[in-house]
Amino acid sequence: MKNRLEELRREKGIRQEELAAAMAVSRQTIGSLENGRYNPSLTLAFKLAHYFDLSIEEIFIYQEENE
Amino acid sequence: MKASTENKYKAISAVWAILGALFLIGASAVFLMRNDMPQIPRADIAYIGFLVVGIIFLILAIAVSCMAKDKDALIEENDERTTIITGKAGNLAFLTQTVLLCSALFLLCFMGFANAPVMITLMCLIAVSVFVYLISVLYYNKKM
Numbered sequence: 001m002k003n004r005l006e007e008l009r010r011e012k013g014i015r016q017e018e019l020a021a022a023m024a025v026s027r028q029t030i031g032s033l034e035n036g037r038y039n040p041s042l043t044l045a046f047k048l049a050h051y052f053d054l055s056i057e058e059i060f061i062y063q064e065e066n067e
Numbered sequence: 068m069k070a071s072t073e074n075k076y077k078a079i080s081a082v083w084a085i086l087g088a089l090f091l092i093g094a095s096a097v098f099l100m101r102n103d104m105p106q107i108p109r110a111d112i113a114y115i116g117f118l119v120v121g122i123i124f125l126i127l128a129i130a131v132s133c134m135a136k137d138k139d140a141l142i143e144e145n146d147e148r149t150t151i152i153t154g155k156a157g158n159l160a161f162l163t164q165t166v167l168l169c170s171a172l173f174l175l176c177f178m179g180f181a182n183a184p185v186m187i188t189l190m191c192l193i194a195v196s197v198f199v200y201l202i203s204v205l206y207y208n209k210k211m
Contacts, residue, residue, distance in 0.1 A: 026146040041147050 002061040006034040008052050023047050072145060076135035083128035090121030161200065168193055 009019055009030075016034075020027045023044060032038035040048065040060075049056045094117035097110070104110040134140045143149065172189050175181065 021142075024142055026143050026149060029146055029148040032148060038148050044147060 001039050002036055002063065003033065004059055004061075005030075005048070008054070008059065009034075012052070019051075022051060072141060073135050076131055076141070080128045080132040080135065083124050083131060087121045087124030087128055090117050090124060094118040094121055161196065165193065165196060 009016070016027050016030045020030045023030070025044065029038065033040055045056050045060060049059055052059065094114045097104070097117055098114035101110045101114065104113070107113050134144065168189060172186065172193070176186065
C-alpha cells in the first residue's frame with residue numbers, strides 16, 4: 001500500500017527513530033512502512049493519523065491489486 | 068510501555084523462575100537418591116543434567132525480568148512487524164520440526180533402534196508440542 005509517511009515525516013523534520021519511539025514500534029517497522037513493504041495494523045494506522053493530525057486516507061493510499 | 072505488557076513479562080519471568088527452581092529441587096533429589104536408583108544407568112551424574120537445565124531456566128528468568136524494565140527492549144520485542152515475522156517463522160519451524168520428528172521416530176522404530184527412553188522422550192516431545200499448539204489455537208480463536 002502506498003503512503004505519504006516519508007513525505008509527512010520529513011515535513012515535520014523528524015527522524016525515523018523519533019517517529020518509531022513516538023509510535024512505540026521499531027525503526028525497522030517505520031522503514032518498512034515508508035517503503036511500502038509492510039502495511040500497518042489498524043491501531044498503528046490510527047496512531048499515525050493522530051500524530052500527523054490527518055485522516056488515515058490522507059496518509060495511506062489504498063489501491064486495488066491488479067490480477 | 069503499558070503496565071500490562073510489563074506485568075506479562077514479569078509473569079513469564081516468574082514461570083521461568085519456578086521451572087528453574089523445580090529443576091534445581093529435582094537435581095537435589097536425584098543427587099541425594101543417586102544410590103537408590105538402579106533404573107537410571109548413570110544415576111551418579113544424572114543430577115548434573117537437572118542442575119544445568121535449572122540454572123539455564125533461572126538465567127532466562129533474570130533475562131526476561133531485565134527486559135521487562137528496559138523500554139527499548141520491550142518495544143523491539145512487541146513491535147507488530149517483528150511479532151508477525153516471528154509468528155510466521157515459528158509456524159514454519161514447528162511444522163518442519165513435527166514432520167521430521169514424526170518421520171524419524173517412525174523410521175527408527177522400524178530400523179530396530181527402538182530404545183525405550185529415547186522413543187518415549189521423542190513421543191512425549193511430539194505430544195506436548197502438538198498439545199500446546201492445539202491449546203494455543205483454541206485460546207486465540209476464543210480471544211479474537
